[in-house]
Amino acid sequence: MRVVVAGQGYVGLPLAVRAAECGHDVVGYDVDAGRVGRLTAGESYVEDIRPERLLEAIGSGRFKPTTNVADCADFDVALITVPTPLRDGIPDLSYVEASAEMLSRHLKRGATVVLESTTYPGTTEELVGPILEKGSGLTAGTDFYLGFSPERIDPGNPTWNVVNTPKIVSGIDEHSLKKIKEFYDGIVDTTVTVSSPREAELAKLIENTFRSVNIALINELAMLAHDLNVDVWQAIDAASSKPFGFMRFTPGPGVGGHCLPIDPAYLSWRVQRTLGQSFRFVELANDINNHMPDYVVRRLTDALNRRQRSVSGTRVLLLGLAYKKNTGDARESPAVRVAELLTQLGAQVRAADPHVVEPVHGFAELTRVELTEQEVKDADAVIILADHDLFDYDMIRTHAKYILDTRRRLSGAHIEVI
Numbered sequence: 001m002r003v004v005v006a007g008q009g010y011v012g013l014p015l016a017v018r019a020a021e022c023g024h025d026v027v028g029y030d031v032d033a034g035r036v037g038r039l040t041a042g043e044s045y046v047e048d049i050r051p052e053r054l055l056e057a058i059g060s061g062r063f064k065p066t067t068n069v070a071d072c073a074d075f076d077v078a079l080i081t082v083p084t085p086l087r088d089g090i091p092d093l094s095y096v097e098a099s100a101e102m103l104s105r106h107l108k109r110g111a112t113v114v115l116e117s118t119t120y121p122g123t124t125e126e127l128v129g130p131i132l133e134k135g136s137g138l139t140a141g142t143d144f145y146l147g148f149s150p151e152r153i154d155p156g157n158p159t160w161n162v163v164n165t166p167k168i169v170s171g172i173d174e175h176s177l178k179k180i181k182e183f184y185d186g187i188v189d190t191t192v193t194v195s196s197p198r199e200a201e202l203a204k205l206i207e208n209t210f211r212s213v214n215i216a217l218i219n220e221l222a223m224l225a226h227d228l229n230v231d232v233w234q235a236i237d238a239a240s241s242k243p244f245g246f247m248r249f250t251p252g253p254g255v256g257g258h259c260l261p262i263d264p265a266y267l268s269w270r271v272q273r274t275l276g277q278s279f280r281f282v283e284l285a286n287d288i289n290n291h292m293p294d295y296v297v298r299r300l301t302d303a304l305n306r307r308q309r310s311v312s313g314t315r316v317l318l319l320g321l322a323y324k325k326n327t328g329d330a331r332e333s334p335a336v337r338v339a340e341l342l343t344q345l346g347a348q349v350r351a352a353d354p355h356v357v358e359p360v361h362g363f364a365e366l367t368r369v370e371l372t373e374q375e376v377k378d379a380d381a382v383i384i385l386a387d388h389d390l391f392d393y394d395m396i397r398t399h400a401k402y403i404l405d406t407r408r409r410l411s412g413a414h415i416e417v418i
């Protein structure tokens with residue numbers, strides 16, 4: 001089939017490459033000429049897609065990255081994998097709208113459109129469907145098929161990927177569901193059907209809200225346990241020995257990326273907008289997680305105070321700018337907020353993260369360095385924010401004067417964990 005994947009990011013690129021490997025003719029459409037240029041040159045910016053795999057897909061003639069809208073013509077299946085950010089705390093669906101408008105101009109009878117971007121329940125039927133109908137003059141369900149299938153990809157996860165992670169599929173009616181299930185059955189191991197796009201949209205938000213709330217619970221516990229002089233990490237390890245009814249979450253400097261800081265807000269916005277009620281768990285979890293960078297800074301301030309030092313003038317080396325280990329994604333990363341707060345207090349902040357290759361948004365003045373023995377020796381304090389496996393922890397432990405480890409990667413007399 002002729003497949004268009006609109007949006008070539010963390011979600012769209014792996015899907016496009018997989019569809020090409022399964023024998024489809026895939027157009028990877030993106031508005032970012034820089035990204036498309038890198039893809040065309042065989043350069044991958046998504047760690048789950050190795051350059052060899054990308055080059056093979058392009059070389060097969062079945063995968064064409066493009067910024068040219070005309071290349072999207074005559075598609076059988078189109079997947080929308082564009083960003084769904086918040087603007088001033090409100091869902092910004094302008095990218096989804098733009099994609100749907102573009103696709104509507106190429107929509108033909110019998111074609112299928114699937115929204116994959118994370119969004120609030122109702123988006124596929126209330127927003128995407130009408131845009132497609134208006135631009136094409138066709139009717140959803142009668143003339144073309146429409147549905148929602150949330151992406152669950154976990155970038156950098158060595159075990160679970162696009163193929164072996166069960167894929168929830170839905171359609172606006174029976175025919176749409178059948179078409180969409182058939183397509184995904186051809187590219188992933190398992191599909192899970194639900195009766196309408198609304199349930200599929202909500203399923204994705206349940207998953208991410210569950211994570212956000214549980215991380216917040218453990219973060220709050222970690223702060224309280226520290227003041228109670230209890231080792232929360234040991235307590236979590238002990239609780240994790242229970243084989244049922246408990247799931248392990250660990251504290252950290254906050255949440256980041258494209259999902260946890262954003263997706264639950266889509267749900268709470270919808271609840272507030274439609275029902276006039278607040279979704280209190282989401283708000284509490286956001287509040288706790290958003291304040292974790294302040295807590296990291298407070299813990300460093302406390303440690304410096306004990307040495308009769310101030311944050312101002314102190315040289316601090318931050319390790320890990322990405323929001324989680326072994327990935328290069330620094331979007332909404334709490335590490336960037338920690339850097340900003342420390343700089344405001346007068347610290348000389350330097351940061352090392354070999355995984356983060358794209359520019360870090362949100363704090364332009366950040367000094368990026370390579371992790372060397374000299375950098376560690378010259379720092380008055382080192383803060384581990386993302387515990388990438390490729391950091392040399394023995395070297396860090398040996399040469400650092402003081403380490404605040406937000407991930408409990410290390411232990412020792414001059415090391416504190418949060």
Ligand SMILES: NC(=O)c1ccc[n+]([C@@H]2O[C@H](COP(=O)([O-])OP(=O)(O)OC[C@H]3O[C@@H](n4cnc5c(N)ncnc54)[C@H](O)[C@@H]3O)[C@@H](O)[C@H]2O)c1
Nearest residue numbers: 006007008009010011030031032081082084098117118151
């Ligand atoms: N990153 C994840 O781990 C993950 C996991 C599951 C779901 N999601 C969801 O998937 C969606 C995409 O996320 P992502 O991480 O891939 O984002 P991304 O920013 O990595 O990629 C999105 C791409 O879409 C492009 N784009 C923007 N407007 C476009 C348009 N009108 N037409 C074509 N391309 C356009 C951007 O240039 C960018 O390359 C979001 O809704 C996100 O919440 C992300």
